[in-house]
Amino acid sequence: MNEPNPVIIFETLNAFQRTGALKAAIELKVFTVLGAGPLSAKSIATASDASERGMRILCDYLTVIGFLEKSVDQYSLTPTSAVFLDQKSPSYMGSVAGFIAAGAIMDTYRDVAGAVRKGGTLLPDGGSTNVDFELWVEFAKSMAPMMKPAAHFIADLVAEKHGDAPLRVLDIAAGHGLFGITIAERIAEAEIVAQDFERVLEVADQNAKLAGVHDRYTLLPGDAMSVAFGENYDFILLTNFLHHFGTDTCNTLLKKVRAALKPGGFVVTLDFIPDEDRVTPAVSATFALTMLMSTDQGDAYTFAEYERMFAAAGFRSNQQLDVPNSPSRLVLSCNG
Known part of the structure; x- marks a missing residue:
């Protein structure tokens, strides 16, 4: 004892x-x-x-x-x-301090009790879900190094499922763009559509140029909840995004996502996914507090919760995968 x-x-x-x-x-x-x-x-x-x-x-x-x-x-x-x-x-990743330890982020934790009483962020206008949230550009500039292992894992998974054949990928809330860019580097005939707020996409666009895939990289500026995605995508990436919203909003977005997929296409969801007990593993479990402090309804969702969301949107096949060298997990959902 x-x-x-x-x-x-x-x-x-x-x-x-x-x-x-x-x-x-x-x-x-x-x-x-x-x-x-x-x-x-x-x-x-x-x-x-x-x-x-x-x-x-x-x-x-x-x-x-x-x-x-x-x-x-x-x-x-x-x-x-x-x-x-x-x-x-x-493998340098010191740049992530520019976002994780930013003053505006640290300040949100000055009144955790207030957020607990309210049940959501004390930041104005919905916090991190706000189109004008000032730190999303800093996020795009700073966080790519931390995402490299997951980006390579996703690119290998896409190649395993699709081979080297031509494919179209929609990268929702692309941020730094690393996930789509790494797929384009891995598969010579992959075409990437990167969706995010316009100022954020400037960072992703520059990264695509530096990676030499700019000729296969298209920008789709706007709010993911309202912008038209287009259709006939082979893969749609939802990386570190759904956790910002409540389940009703996630359900609505996933129906929109499914409509943009080809039959047999896949959604790749990367996120901090805790076990069913919600207290393990530590990084994913404690991420729920991050969402409490920065969003109105976001959360760290379990795999069972993701399965229910995807089922409500019409997906019938979901698989959870651990991502090597990363605290994140991945949900692979098939439209068929």
Whole structure:
């Protein structure tokens, strides 16, 4: 039996310090400086244009929480920091701090009790579902590195189901565009239609140019709830999107999605999908709080809930898949 221990209370109330420290280290390029090898706080401070005292305290804190290792007065990278936080690494993902730790995001948690009382976000105009939500452009610019494993998994799945034959893919709420772009890179005759708000699509369009698939990349600006999707798509991507809405809105959208699919076509839904107990796995289960704080009706839906939504829209086949190297899960739904 676990004995009562107040440490978890102290650690949780101070958890904001972890966010601030990691964000500061990314901004000061601490992990990139250490990519060349172990250094003292003085050397790191010189390279980062910071004070020696401040850098020593920051690096000691980063060591305590697991991002650095320390031997005498020398700091070095952990394997995780070396792979994901050194800007010279091909798997660098420090940019995600620009969205996840943005001031506007952090501020939403100043009154969790108020959101719990209301049952939804305290942000104006529906929060993150608002067409003018200021952080969606930052999301598109920042979050692509975190999505790479899932994007490659989806592209491989599409290739497995469809082969290398020509196909049309609708990427709903495309954001950075990585999911559709990766399919276009994987399948030479894939044509991608990217739907999102106009300012967000500027980011996806630039990413398509950088990836060399711009000639097969079409933009569809507008609100997913009202814009005409077109028809005869082989695949429709719903990545990190349905969680923003209540089940009635999801049901309406899925009927619209099904109408845009070819018979036998597939919907690929990527999301944080908790187990039926709603408390495991931790990342997916706790994502429900993110939705409470940022939306009016959004949630972290279980697979059973997704099955009911897709069944209500006319889909008869749904399969849940775990995504390697990602906290996300995938639901593959067939229109037939």
